[in-house]
Amino acid sequence: xxxxxxxxxxxxxxxxxxxxxxxxxxxxxxxxxxxxxxxxxxxxxxxxxxxxxxxxxxxxxxxxxxxxxxxxxxxxxxxxxxxxxxxxxxxxxxxxxxxxxxxxxxxxxxxxxxxxxxxxxxxxxxxxxxxxxxxxxxxxxxxxxxxxxxxxxxxxxxxxxxxxxxxxxxxxxxxxxxxxxxxxxxxxxxxxxxxxxxxxxxxxxxxxxxxxxxxxxxxxxxxxxxxxxxxxxxxxxxxxxxxxxxxxxxxxxxxxxxxxxxxxxxxxxxxxxxxxxxxxxxxxxxxxxxxxxxxxxxxxxxxxxxxxxxxxxxxxxxxxxxxxxxxxxxx
Amino acid sequence: xxxxxxxxxxxxxxxxxxxxxxxxxxxxxxxxxxxxxxxxxxxxxxxxxxxxxxxxxxxxxxxxxxxxxxxxxxxxxxxxxxxxxxxxxxxxxxxxxxxxxxxxxxxxxxxxxxxxxxxxxxxxxxxxxxxxxxxxxxxxxxxxxxxxxxxxxxxxxxxxxxxxxxxxxxxxxxxxxxxxxxxxxxxxxxxxxxxxxxxxxxxxxxxxxxxxxxxxxxxxxxxxxxxxxxxxxxxxxxxxxxxxxxxxxxxxxxxxxxxxxxxxxxxxxxxxx
Numbered sequence: 001x002x003x004x005x006x007x008x009x010x011x012x013x014x015x016x017x018x019x020x021x022x023x024x025x026x027x028x029x030x031x032x033x034x035x036x037x038x039x040x041x042x043x044x045x046x047x048x049x050x051x052x053x054x055x056x057x058x059x060x061x062x063x064x065x066x067x068x069x070x071x072x073x074x075x076x077x078x079x080x081x082x083x084x085x086x087x088x089x090x091x092x093x094x095x096x097x098x099x100x101x102x103x104x105x106x107x108x109x110x111x112x113x114x115x116x117x118x119x120x121x122x123x124x125x126x127x128x129x130x131x132x133x134x135x136x137x138x139x140x141x142x143x144x145x146x147x148x149x150x151x152x153x154x155x156x157x158x159x160x161x162x163x164x165x166x167x168x169x170x171x172x173x174x175x176x177x178x179x180x181x182x183x184x185x186x187x188x189x190x191x192x193x194x195x196x197x198x199x200x201x202x203x204x205x206x207x208x209x210x211x212x213x214x215x216x217x218x219x220x221x222x223x224x225x226x227x228x229x230x231x232x233x234x235x236x237x238x239x240x241x242x243x244x245x246x247x248x249x250x251x252x253x254x255x256x257x258x259x260x261x262x263x264x265x266x267x268x269x270x271x272x273x274x275x276x277x278x279x280x281x282x283x284x285x286x287x288x289x290x291x292x293x294x295x296x297x298x299x300x301x302x303x304x305x306x307x308x309x310x311x312x313x314x315x316x317x318x319x320x321x322x323x324x325x326x327x328x329x330x331x
Numbered sequence: 332x333x334x335x336x337x338x339x340x341x342x343x344x345x346x347x348x349x350x351x352x353x354x355x356x357x358x359x360x361x362x363x364x365x366x367x368x369x370x371x372x373x374x375x376x377x378x379x380x381x382x383x384x385x386x387x388x389x390x391x392x393x394x395x396x397x398x399x400x401x402x403x404x405x406x407x408x409x410x411x412x413x414x415x416x417x418x419x420x421x422x423x424x425x426x427x428x429x430x431x432x433x434x435x436x437x438x439x440x441x442x443x444x445x446x447x448x449x450x451x452x453x454x455x456x457x458x459x460x461x462x463x464x465x466x467x468x469x470x471x472x473x474x475x476x477x478x479x480x481x482x483x484x485x486x487x488x489x490x491x492x493x494x495x496x497x498x499x500x501x502x503x504x505x506x507x508x509x510x511x512x513x514x515x516x517x518x519x520x521x522x523x524x525x526x527x528x529x530x531x532x533x534x535x536x537x538x539x540x541x542x543x544x545x546x547x548x549x550x551x552x553x554x555x556x557x558x559x560x561x562x563x564x565x566x567x568x569x570x571x572x573x574x575x576x577x578x579x580x581x582x583x584x585x586x587x588x589x590x591x592x593x594x595x596x597x598x599x600x601x602x603x604x
Contacts (some may be wrong), residue, residue: 021442029458148583150534152541153557153576160569171565264447268538272561283542286453298454302445 004317004324011313015306019299023079026298027072030291075295084299085292089284094296097281102300105270105277109262111197116204116262117255121247123205124212129239131217139209146206151265155199155272162195169195171273196273200265207261208254215247248319256312260305338596345592348585352405355582359402365395367551378570385570387559397575400553401582403546407467408533408586414471415478415532416525420517422475423482424509427490436483440476448473449542452535456544466545470535478524485520489513519597526590530583537579553579 078085084094127139146154163171170192219225219242228238267279274280278297285293317324335343369389378385384393426436443451451473456465489495489512498508539545540554548555553575560571 018438018442018445021438022446025442026446026454029454032458034460035457144587145580145584148530148534148587149580150537150541150576152538153572153579156557156561156564156572156576160564160572164565164567164569260444260447264449267447267449268542271542282450282453286457287543289457294454298446298450301447301450305445305447 004314007317008310008314011310015303015310018306019303020076022302023076023295023299024072026295027075027291028068030289030294031068031071033289035289075292079299084296087285087290087293087296089288089290089293094292097293098278098296098300101276101278101281104275105266105279107193108197108200108269108275108277109266111193112200112204112262112265113255113259115197115201116208116258117251119201120205120208120254121212121251123209125216125239125243125247127209127213128216128220128243129235131220136213140213143206143210146203147210149203150268151199151203152268152272154203155196155269158195158199159272192273192275196266196269196275199269200262203265204258204262208251208258211254212247212251215250216243219243219246249316252312252315252319256308259308263301263304341592341595345589345596348589348592352582352585352589355398356402356405359398359400359405362395362398365392367391368395378574384574385568387563387571393556393570393574396551396556397553397578399551400556400575401578403550403552404533404536404579405582407470407536408529411467411471411474411532411536412525412528414467415474416521416528418471419475419477419479419524420482420521423479424486424513424517426479426483427486428505428509433483436479440480443473443476448535449538452539453542453544456539461544462547466536466539469539469544470532473535474528474531478528481524482517482520485517486513489516522597523590523594526586526593529586529590533579533583533586 075085082095084098086092087094087097090097123139123143127136130136159171162169216239220238225238225242228242233241263279266277267282269275270277270279271283278301282294282297284290285297369391370386374386374389378393382392382394384397386392387396422436422439426433446454452466452469454469455472456469459465459468495508495512498512503511536545537552537554537557540552541558542554543558545554546552548559556575557572560568560575563571
């Protein structure tokens with residue numbers, strides 16, 4: 001147990017350092033930008049008609065003139081107390097904006113994460129078990145096509161079919177337009193979330209299924225499976241007893257690394273469905289040069305990704321006794 | 332066809348795919364003037380003879396726009412994939428040769444992989460002021476980590492081989508070892524990595540442009556076309572989104588087939604099948 005804690009501690013330290021790096025890189029990239037936040041948000045005409053004094057006040061508000069190291073250190077010392085500053089576009093604390101947005105995105109992301117994981121592993125197992133035959137070919141074809149399809153176009157396509165053409169589902173947003181928050185029922189919320197969640201799941205499945213298939217093919221070629229077959233075990237028993245267990249580790253890795261892809265996909269999908277989630281906020285912040293908000297979103301999503309890979313590392317030990325003993329022996 | 336073996340068939344497939352992609356690139360360049368030509372007498376036409384892909388809200392021919400956009404995508408894809416593949420070889424080899432460099436570069440790889448890809452491309456594109464430069468920088472500077480990691484692993488393995496160790500003992504200078512003994516080994520990995528990056532590069536370029544961080548709205552890029560089409564979807568103008576997107580998927584599939592074919596030809600285990 002002690003070794004496990006040490007291991008987790010080391011990983012946490014590395015994670016903190018990486019997060020620091022992420023914030024620094026994101027900060028530098030954003031402040032290097034030649035785009036003038038005043039011009040992007042006010043427009044040239046409005047700026048021209050303003051007095052010197054007004055422009056100076058605005059420059060102060062957007063923090064254009066402060067020297068870089070001072071700005072970063074100021075941001076960092078606040079961020080360590082979990083205060084990510086105030087969003088310039090929404091005029092709310094960044095943490096509040098992220099909290100609200102994350103709450104509405106989380107449903108989508110978790111659904112897509114679970115669905116794509118379960119479906120991906122199932123399809124991968126099926127394809128690996130029927131290697132070279134029809135089901136395998138169909139599944140591989142599907143994965144190839146989906147991984148070549150931009151997520152936002154798939155979203156557009158589903159929107160055209162189910163919302164515009166068939167009229168079954170609403171066209172966008174998370175709640176019906178012009179309805180008070182108290183009147184919104186869970187059916188409304190659900191019907192608005194179906195298409196984005198489905199799009200995200202469809203795109204997520206391809207990668208997981210393809211990788212799982214490779215692993216299953218490897219396992220089925222192994223000597224122990226040959227021996228099991230010689231003992232007279234049936235195909236299904238082999239797949240479930242030997243196949244599933246041995247693909248568990250790579251499946252965990254894939255499942256947790258897919259978090260990053262799902263967050264990335266949600267940026268695009270939310271934009272298409274005008275779903276008020278974290279991804280959409282990131283796009284708005286980026287286009288409007290809202291440095292504190294974009295920085296906050298980058299750091300929070302990176303933290304989620306790193307936590308995912310940390311949980312994968314910890315789960316390995318729980319799943320595979322060899323790794324548990326290996327860690328104990330090495331340290 | 333039946334007399335051809337697998338190798339010949341793969342080669343033929345490769346040739347066809349490459350030829351098609353070249354044709355699309357050239358056609359796009361030729362159609363560029365037509366893609367910008369407005370014709371307000373024929374706006375919002377559904378696909379039919381004369382305009383196979385229909386026309387948009389300014390009466391521009393969608394087929395010409397799609398081809399021009401694809402051509403732009405392919406050229407940007409080529410540029411960014413080459414830059415990022417070179418970058419990953421450079422970093423991967425450097426990482427494998429020194430302990431301190433390895434620590435720094437591995438840390439950078441983890442860092443870059445930690446930021447969701449689209450966000451990273453957005454950030455880099457912002458740093459370069461959006462537009463063409465922004466999107467090229469964003470896509471080429473964000474794709475190197477995974478290939479760099481593969482190359483690093485490969486070089487670490489190569490360093491343990493007997494012939495490299497023998498060369499080291501014989502006093503062959505490091506640069507020469509890298510050039511003569513390592514780079515030839517890395518070439519297949521590099522080539523397949525390069526070609527397999529095309530699809531990613533093209534998809535990311537389209538996505539980032541779609542979000543508004545890439546090419547400017549005047550240019551007929553696929554991302555621009557699709558984000559414009561969003562405004563007309565609800566009124567039933569399906570052709571504005573369907574055909575451009577579908578042709579993008581086809582181009583990406585062609586590149587994926589190309590990469591798969593090259594991998595099969597270069598990989599020793601399957602090269603002679």
